Amino acid sequence: MQTTPLSPEDPARIGGFELLGRIGQGGMGQVYLGESPGGEPAAVKVIKPSVVDSTSRLRFAQEIEILKTVWGARIAQLLDADADAEQPWLATEYVEGPDLGKHVMTHGPLPALLVLSLGATIAEGLGYVHKQGLLHRDLKPANILLGPNGPKIIDFGLAVFAESSASLTAANTVVGTPSCMPPEQANGEKPLTSAVDVYALGTVLLFAATGHMPYHANNIHVLFHMVTDPSTAPDLTGAPPELVPLLTSMLSHQAHARPKVTEVVQQCRALVEAQGLKLAQARRRLTTYTAAPSSEFLTLLPTAVSEGVAPLAPTRSHPADAQPADGPPFAPGHESATEAESTLFLTPPQQTPLGGPPGPPAPTPLPPEDKSDEPGPSNPQDVPRRGRGTGRPPARSLRHSAQARRTAQQLREAYAARAAF
Template sequence: MHTTPLSPEDPPELGGFELLGRIGHGGMGQVYLGESPGGESAAVKVIKPSAVDTETRLRFAQEVEILKTIWGPRIAAFLDADAEAERPWLATEYVEGPDLRKHVDTHGPLPALLAASLGATLAEALAAVHRQGLLHRDLKPANILLGPNGPKIIDFGLAVFAESNVSLTAPNTVVGTPACMAPEQANGEKPLTGAVDVYALGAVLLFAATGHYPYQANNIHVVFHMVTDPTAEPDLTGLPGELSPLLASMLSYQAQARPSLPEVVQRCRAVIEAGGLKVAQARRRLTSYTVATQQEPLLPGPAAPAPVDAAAFAEAKTNPTTPEPADTAPTTVLVPHPGVTHEPTPTLKDVQAAPGAVSAGRPQPTPPRPRSGSEPAARSLRHSVQARRTAQQLREVYAAGASF
């Protein structure tokens, strides 16, 4: 997703982070691309003034405290926050790349071995989260960012401490994303266990490998009915045979029938090794493949074929899946009020169309936007952002041509 200029209502900075542009928004807040005084890029999430109330502050403060306890190379890192500010804000590591949903919708499903690599990587990351006594509860393709250093998990806004019965949610309501929600979570059972994240990961991997979810319907209540029906089998159409046994077990209706996350890692490794690769090689190919499909030329001119890893490209499907209609997109909801959504944290794919993008090798001036006499002129993205992008693309070219 491209940045858009700040509006007159946007603050120029928050907590010492200079705000450079908008990178997304939701029903509860706005997400900005920010930069620290030392040049560290950040995704700065701010609650909208109209949404700031006691319950929102409590939930936001809970998200901040949870993020402070989570660490790991596959987790977008917590940077800073102020839940007591007039406009509560939260800054996390900025991951430059699309989310998994956008990647699959644009480029089609991942090849089987790369989907297995994604599974091993995410299962290992979630296992570390569980060891810290937490559950994610809202894992979905939109919460998996495909950055230049591999996939990362974001948005722990619905995370809870394992085996906890404490919740800020009103009685008889369920919060989460129906398309990736485990049956026991959809049924409102408490306490929840790590098996809910195993199920959600199975739904994510199914989408990554096929472009569809276990259960799909135009009506969100129909999806809930399918998820909670013990006789309804998940749709595994199009799933490569080597992944079918694992994902079928991860999507089991009974929580105790699902494998543990360490077992998921080992079974993904077995798929990778049966395909003739080592797990580290598969991870490098996954990153190379997702980065190469995102790559755009630095200079204007005819677009050249993206330098995709040869072995990964040979496995890729030739026909990308058709994106879902907007009304069937998986959204985090509060049931029985589907209109209330929990804001996903969007990401920025690139800044080529944003101020400061390269054309003919030189930064172009920022087009002026209409403003009042008292309004400051629109600011352009700092050159450090473009420098980082150029360096990233050079790394991508090298990685794509490396012999793994």
């Protein structure tokens, strides 16, 4: 995550955490990069003084309690919190890396294989949340951080217990991010089920693969109408064909027609294995791909590319998303997705563009990985399958070469040079 310097009105310390810079802000609070007395980096979220009231304190206390409940490798863990302080705050582990939205807008959509890895990883993380009887309710690209140890889910400010029909929101209002919201949530139905998170994950995977959301509108009321209208199908333009059946089922208008998160994991796994890879291999490729910027692949991997390690095929870009380098940040007709909560049919929220990137960059080759402990070819397109006599020797593999080890070391050193900690 990128940080900016503290402003003169920012506190120097919150709780026991020294504040080092600003990470970002939302509708209710400011998020800082902090450091514990023992040197542990943390993301410190503080409620804005202008919105501190009994309702915001209650919602913030609920978020703290939920963070105490959820667990798993894909969840940014709670470190400390104080909902009763003059300015309520909480601190979670700091994830060094951009959110998915910023990564796609900067580098373009992910290859299909990496989208499947992302889907399996986040779906499995959501499964642990759902086992606790909880729903996230606001899964979106900005709430998925691409860290050095894989993607993590953040921001449980809107999370609720699945069986609860109670709400901290005023009557006739809906909270969440409209472009990632399923029809039942947009309609204000209660109680909600785990299907809302499956739908939101479908929008996230579509965005990761294409750079656009399933519904596009410049007006928030039009956007809500499109989301809730069963006759308006989601826009899957540019989605790789192998992903379309999965995305279609996840974005089903009817909640009962969507797969469970465990089924999403299984389907992603099957599609990855159909390409001759293990899911663990695809996950490592995802982490390496998102950790190193495109420019470093070209400078660090010239030998690997010349020796025949083919990159994964890039996804197809959305035709409407192609923009000149100095063009607008998103294509005309794309919605501006809100980073904060939005209110249906009341005051339109301040909006931040989350549309397609200004034209994806040229495909970037992926670095090789050490797979000496794993069977199978490094790229199923390059190496013939077993039992197929092609009469040609298999493509040269780097998995045991000194060059592969040197390349991996270069990548680690380059990442360490960029990391703040």
